[in-house]
Amino acid sequence: MRRKNRNLRGFSLIELLIVIAIILIIVTVALPKLNNATRYAHETAAIKAIQTIQTMQVQYNSQYGRYAASLTELGPPATGAASAASSDLIDSSLAAGEKSGYKFTMTGSPGGYVISAVPVTYGSSGSRTFYSDQSMVIRVNDGPEPATASSKEFK
Numbered sequence: 001m002r003r004k005n006r007n008l009r010g011f012s013l014i015e016l017l018i019v020i021a022i023i024l025i026i027v028t029v030a031l032p033k034l035n036n037a038t039r040y041a042h043e044t045a046a047i048k049a050i051q052t053i054q055t056m057q058v059q060y061n062s063q064y065g066r067y068a069a070s071l072t073e074l075g076p077p078a079t080g081a082a083s084a085a086s087s088d089l090i091d092s093s094l095a096a097g098e099k100s101g102y103k104f105t106m107t108g109s110p111g112g113y114v115i116s117a118v119p120v121t122y123g124s125s126g127s128r129t130f131y132s133d134q135s136m137v138i139r140v141n142d143g144p145e146p147a148t149a150s151s152k153e154f155k
Contacts, residue, residue, distance in 0.1 A: 035124075039123075039124070039125065039126055039127060041100075042100050042101035042102060042119070042125050042126050043126050043127075043128055045099070045100035045101075045102070046099075046100060046101075046102040046104075046117045046126065046130055047130065047138060047154065049094055049099055049100070049102070049104060049117070050104075050115055050117060050130055050132050050138055051138075052090060052094070053071070053074065053090065053094070053104070053106060053115055053132075054115070054132060054136050056068075056074050056087075056089035056090050057074070057108070057113055057134070059089060060073070060074060060087055060089060063087070064084045064087070066108075066110045067108040067109065067110065067111075067112060067113045067134065068087070068106070068108050068113070069107065069108040069109070069113075070106060070107070070108065071090070071094065071095045071096075071097055071104060071105075071106050072085075072086065072095055073085060073086060073087060073108075074087055074089045074090045074094075074095060074106075075087075075088070075089075075090055075091075075092055075094070075095020075096075076088045076091070076092050076095065098120065100125075101119060101120050101121070101124075101125025101126055102117045102118065102119055102120065102125065102126060103117070103118055103119075103120055104116070104117050111134075112133055112134035113133060113134055114131070114132075114133050115130075115131065115132045115133070116129070116130070116131055116146055116147070117129065117130040117131075118130075118146055122144045127142070128140050128141065128142050128147075129141045129143075129144070129145065129146045129147045130147050130154070131146065131147035131148055131149065131151055133149065137153055137154075138153070138154040139151040139152065139153055139154060140152060140153075140154040
């Protein structure tokens with residue numbers, strides 16, 4: 001037979017509700033900071049991706065005598081060896097145009113190129129847009145409008 005020991009009790013409903021309320025308060029305070037950190041990480045990754053594209057454009061220009069006209073030309077080939085149509089200079093996710101919460105577009109001509117990076121979801125994956133060209137200066141706009149050549153320089 002088991003004896004009942006009235007001294008061994010669990011938590012009361014009030015105690016559990018207090019613990020849950022404390023946890024909810026902590027989450028409410030911490031969640032905006034986590035979202036800001038995530039957004040900052042996406043923006044930093046976008047800047048690094050633009051710098052990678054700039055570097056690979058210089059390399060592409062030295063190999064093929066012109067700038068790549070699209071991200072696909074900088075990306076890996078579907079099959080076979082690298083060529084001017086797909087030079088294998090950037091990874092496939094960046095060549096597809098979307099990476100780390102940002103959408104990248106690039107247009108090129110023999111004399112230059114333009115790179116644009118905008119958040120996939122403004123406010124969530126990023127709150128700034130970026131622009132760069134063959135001058136290798138990154139420009140930023142702190143709003144949802146795409147950055148342009150006249151936007152302020154990123155420092």
